[in-house]
Amino acid sequence: MQNFSYQNPTKLIFGKGTIAEVANEIPANAKVLLTYGGGSIKKNGVYDVAKKALGNRLKAEFGGIEPNPRYETLIKTLDIIKKEDIDFLLAVGGGSVLDGTKFIALAAKHTGGDPWDFMVGKSPNPKSALPVASILTLPATGSESNANFVVSRNSTQEKFGGFSPLIYPKFSILDPETTYTLPAKQTANGVVDAFVHTMEQYLTGVGGVIEFAPLQDRWAESILTTLIEQGKRGIDEPQNYEVRATLMWSATMALNGLISRGVPEDWATHGIGHELTAFYGIDHGRTLAVVMPGLWRNQFAKKKAKLAQYGHRVWGLLSQKPGQEGRDEVAYLAIEKTEEFFESLGVPTHLKDYGVDSKEAAEKISQRFTDRGFTSEHGLGENGSIGPKEIKEILESR
Secondary structure: OOOOOOOOOOEEEEOOOHHHHHHHHOOOOOOEEEEOOOOHHHHOOHHHHHHHHHHHHEEEEEOOOOOOOEHHHHOOHHHHHHHHOOOEEEEEEEHHHHHHHHHHHHHOOOOOOOOHHHHOOOOOOOOOOOOEEEEEEEOOOOHHHOOEEEEEEHHHOEEEEEEOHHHOOOEEEEOHHHHOOOOHHHHHHHHHHHHHHHHHHHOOOEOOEOOOOHHHHHHHHHHHHHHHHHHHHHHHOOOOHHHHHHHHHHHHHHOOOOOOOOOOOOOHHHHHHHHHHHHHOOOHHHHHHHHHHHHHHHOHHHHHHHHHHHHHHHHOOOOOOOHHHHHHHHHHHHHHHHHHHHHHOOOOOOHHHHOOOHHHHHHHHHHHHHHOOOOOOOOEOOOOOEOHHHHHHHHHOO
16 A cells, blocks of 8 residues: 555534524634526525525625636636635535635635646636535535636637645535436436546556555445436436435445555546547546546556455456456456447447547547657556547547
């Protein structure tokens, strides 16, 4: 196991009727900007409950934050923050709303230039940020208890992730009943997103060797197994509280930093998937379902040992063939079972299903990574072995 440090300061408040707890968590003299997305929170009643809990703290609100939040939209909040002297941000919605709000929290403290500069590494992150909290209505990204965020910029067709310990949410409200009215597509996307988050921290190995971290592996495998068992039920039984609660908690646990401690991490699927969203507008979760199986096949020699473990422990796969031949068979079958799982949720796993030509996407996206200086020796993945050549191969196969 590798050395690590771990601290997660976010307070999680889980269960029915917990939105009212906002009143106990935000200082009475705070000046709050409430952020949200397309307005579904006004239809399902979450907005009214949150507004009541905030009382006189609510000084302004900002709606219209998109899935894959856009820089061009988020930057509009800075004038509101200055005008109303905002000192606290409350995000109400899914991961995109929270990611966008985290960016706002940092951008509000950025000085000397375009806030996009810290997204693309042209300037360091600001040294302070407005405090952020959330009321989660779409479990998927784990953003409710981590310091990560992802923002897109339309004008340049770019999508970048960021990290700052300053923007861990102070608290997050997780009420599973807020997810009852989610469309089936969003539920499915959330299950896939949480599943792939887990995989990016689990299905890894340096130099083809599985890192010895059995507890982290078992934690990850329990999340994967739970998502497989409950994912389709979340679509078929949208108002089953126990199912919704389990999916919400699984998505949170998938990316709160716990299962990644002491182990190598991959994140190549996300890196490539972000480009599919930036160029073609494909939902984030669906890009992951496209990329990950292709990436596993492309990197099979390096990942087959962990794939075999995953196939055996999570899918219960066995082979009658002896030795390495049997383990390889289980590894290949595990990839197929994963594709079948995504498809069973109504999430297609090939680019043609989204009207995208795989050769065109492969050329365009591999060139972008070439332009950024990536190579097969200094590329994506836990081994740094996924450069433009491999990205092209992965996407052409999808």
